[in-house]
Structures are given as C-alpha cells and as structure tokens.
Amino acid sequence: MADGKDNGQGRFVSAQAVAERAGVSRSAVSRAFTPGASIAPGTLARVHEAAAALGYQVNDLARGLLANRSRLVGLVTSDADSPFRAQMIAALSQALIERGNVPAIINIGPTTEDVANASRQLLRYRAEATVFLSGSPPESMVELTRQNGQPLILINRAETGLDSVHCDDMDGAQQAFEALSLTGASRFAVINKEDPSPSLGAREQAFAGFAVASGFKPGVVRVGHSDYDGGREAARRLLASGPAPDALFCVNDLMAFGALDHLREAGLRVPDDVSVIGFDDVPIAAWTSYRLTTLRQDPHRIAKEVVLILDRRIADPDAPPVSVYFPVELVVRETVKARR
Known part of the structure; x- marks a missing residue:
C-alpha cells in the first residue's frame, strides 16, 4: 500500500x-x-x-x-469568513490537530438540507466526530450518526439531547444592561437579525427582559442579516422611528460596527449622545476607529471544552449528553459613557 x-x-x-x-x-x-x-x-x-x-x-x-476511523473531525459552519467564526475555526483546528485529528471544514448554506448533506458526507468519510458551529442536524441525521457511532457536538445551539458548548448569553446581556444603566441612560435599544440563531435570540431576549424589569421599554429592531450592513440598516431604522436611543446593545460586533458608523454619520456622538456595546470581541473591536466596548467569548476556551467533550464521548458513547456553559467578560473601551 x-x-x-x-x-x-x-x-x-x-x-x-x-x-x-x-x-x-x-x-x-x-x-x-x-x-x-x-x-x-x-x-x-x-x-x-x-x-x-x-x-x-x-x-x-x-x-x-x-480501523474504521479516519481521524477526521468535521467542522460544519456557515459564514466561515466572518471574524468570530474565523477565530472559532482557527481555535478548533489548532486544538484538534494537537489532539491528533485532521479538521475538515464544510461551509454550508442556510437550510436544514444543507446541514443534513454535510452530515452525510462526513459519515461517508468515517469522520470521528462532527462539530456544528452553525445550524443543527435534523433528528433523522442525529439518529443515523448515533447508529454509526459518530459523536455530534454543538456550539452555541439550544437543542437538547446532544453534547453542546455555550457561552452564557444571559449573563452577557445582563453585564451589557448594567454597564449601560450606569451611564444614566433611559432610552434603551437592542438590534438583532430576523430569525436569529438561538444564541443571538437569547441575547436579545435577556437584554430586553432586564430593561423591562428595571422599568424601561426597550426598542427592538430586527433586520435581514447580522452583519455590518445589517447593523447600519438597524441603526437607520432606529433613528427614523423616533428619538435616538442613548444606550444600544448589539447582539454581535459586526452589527455594532455598522451601527456605530451610521450613528456617527447621522451626527450623533459616541459615547456622549449614545453608548454602544457589542458581543464577541473580534480583533476589529480594538481598532482605533471603533474601540468598541463588548462582551468577550474566548475561542480557545470553547475549543478546549469541545476536545474534552469529544474525549469523554469516545470513552463512554452511552453517557448522557452534557451542556457546558462558560462565562463572557465585559471588555470596556471607548463606546460607553463614564458611569454617573
């Protein structure tokens, strides 16, 4: 041979x-x-x-x-070129290579069938495991992978019955609300995409819930995409709908960048007129043009948890599924007004 x-x-x-x-x-x-x-x-x-x-x-x-195993581990994702997704893929690839695996990245479309096709392809190549950064496998594919002994691990997905790793979206939203509250803000808003992922949806719902519990009526704007252009469009709609918010929470950094640029072009001063917080802490957030206050997810910590779960699952295929939550950290830069 x-x-x-x-x-x-x-x-x-x-x-x-x-x-x-x-x-x-x-x-x-x-x-x-x-x-x-x-x-x-x-x-x-x-x-x-x-x-x-x-x-x-x-x-x-x-x-x-x-040996009926290829050492391949599939990384199924969409928007692989987005900053945080790219960081996550890099961290997972490094951790898996150190483990002795060969990461195979499959960039999928938005439909359930796209996810199912990726699962079938990885089964055919006898992948040792599949990690889903985007989308979730349909139940039929979950059962098929179980029959073939292939572990599935989800990242920042809310589905039950599978091993998963999550950032603490609720705690992150609470940290964002409290930081904005300390500026003396009274007009809170949150921007998100239409039909958000479970993680993005949890951030929006938690932030809005904390605002309501504190006696405020937050504005919520959802747009087609959770990217830079989506952030610009969401900020445009916010300003067109009434008085400008003085505290804005964006469910990810890309939307925050777009919102910041539109708010500044509209003549608003950040943070004097409006404070802005993002989520993820991608490298661009530290650039001089943004200096964005944001919630940090640690891709390397996520990757480490994925490898630990994979080791446990292979050692005990019949063990109950685990869901691991890890904290996020508020990174204070220059887009939030000083405390009052």
Whole structure:
C-alpha cells in the first residue's frame, strides 16, 4: 500500500520499500511506526534511517480505513469568513490537530438540507466526530450518526439531547444592561437579525427582559442579516422611528460596527449622545476607529471544552449528553459613557 512519496518516480514510497532498504520484514516497518509496539532498538533505528532516506511517511488514511476511523473531525459552519467564526475555526483546528485529528471544514448554506448533506458526507468519510458551529442536524441525521457511532457536538445551539458548548448569553446581556444603566441612560435599544440563531435570540431576549424589569421599554429592531450592513440598516431604522436611543446593545460586533458608523454619520456622538456595546470581541473591536466596548467569548476556551467533550464521548458513547456553559467578560473601551 502506498505510504509516502518517491521523488524519483513520482509515486508514494511503500512500507515494503522501506523494509527492503532496512533489511527487515514489512511487519517490522509497521511496528516501528506503531506507538507501543514491540520492536528491537536496533531494528527500530534501521527502519527510521531507511524511512528518512526514502522520504517515507506513514499512511494515516489507510490506517484509519483499516480501523474504521479516519481521524477526521468535521467542522460544519456557515459564514466561515466572518471574524468570530474565523477565530472559532482557527481555535478548533489548532486544538484538534494537537489532539491528533485532521479538521475538515464544510461551509454550508442556510437550510436544514444543507446541514443534513454535510452530515452525510462526513459519515461517508468515517469522520470521528462532527462539530456544528452553525445550524443543527435534523433528528433523522442525529439518529443515523448515533447508529454509526459518530459523536455530534454543538456550539452555541439550544437543542437538547446532544453534547453542546455555550457561552452564557444571559449573563452577557445582563453585564451589557448594567454597564449601560450606569451611564444614566433611559432610552434603551437592542438590534438583532430576523430569525436569529438561538444564541443571538437569547441575547436579545435577556437584554430586553432586564430593561423591562428595571422599568424601561426597550426598542427592538430586527433586520435581514447580522452583519455590518445589517447593523447600519438597524441603526437607520432606529433613528427614523423616533428619538435616538442613548444606550444600544448589539447582539454581535459586526452589527455594532455598522451601527456605530451610521450613528456617527447621522451626527450623533459616541459615547456622549449614545453608548454602544457589542458581543464577541473580534480583533476589529480594538481598532482605533471603533474601540468598541463588548462582551468577550474566548475561542480557545470553547475549543478546549469541545476536545474534552469529544474525549469523554469516545470513552463512554452511552453517557448522557452534557451542556457546558462558560462565562463572557465585559471588555470596556471607548463606546460607553463614564458611569454617573
């Protein structure tokens, strides 16, 4: 079976070629590259010397197929180029590679069928697990993956019955409301997208709930997309609907950037006239042009939790599903007025 590349003939160097050069059996080559296998030190040294000379590389794909596992872990996502999603993919990829996995990124469309197609594709490639950063697999696909022993892990999804990792959206919304309240604000608003994800919806609902409980009637504006343009459009609608808010909570940083630019173009001073808080703490939030106060999610902490859940699930496939919540941190910059 082909295992590495032969520079002379453009083919992969086989384990048999290494065995012939080292003067050992084919099985000795296999043992030399199998952790914990029994092999004499002298034989091991000859095999490694021959492998280095030929440029031999172990064929992990072939080994995975023989063991009915590929070491692939699927990362299913949409909007893979958005700042926080890109950070999350990078952190997960790093954590999985350190674990010995090969991350396979599948960028999907918005429909349930897109998610199901991604699940089927990863099953066909015998992926060790699938991590959903966007969307959620339909129940039929959940059952199919269970029958095939493939763990599914959700990030910031509200569905039950599957392992999941969540940021504490409610606590983040409370921190945002309290920070805005301390400015002396009285006209609160929150912007979101229409048909939001469970996480974005939870942030909006929690913030509005805290405002109502404190005696305020918050304005809520929902637009088509939770991106920069969506933030601009939401801010435009807010200003067109009545008096400008003096405290604005945006469910993510991208919407906050768009809102900030529109508010400033409309002649409002941030934070003197209106304080603004985002969510995620993507790198752009620290740029001089924004200096956005926001809630920080830590992608590396999320990735670490995903790997821990994956290890537990593989060790005990029948264990009850777990939901891990991690805190978010208010990062104070320059878009919130000083406390009164």
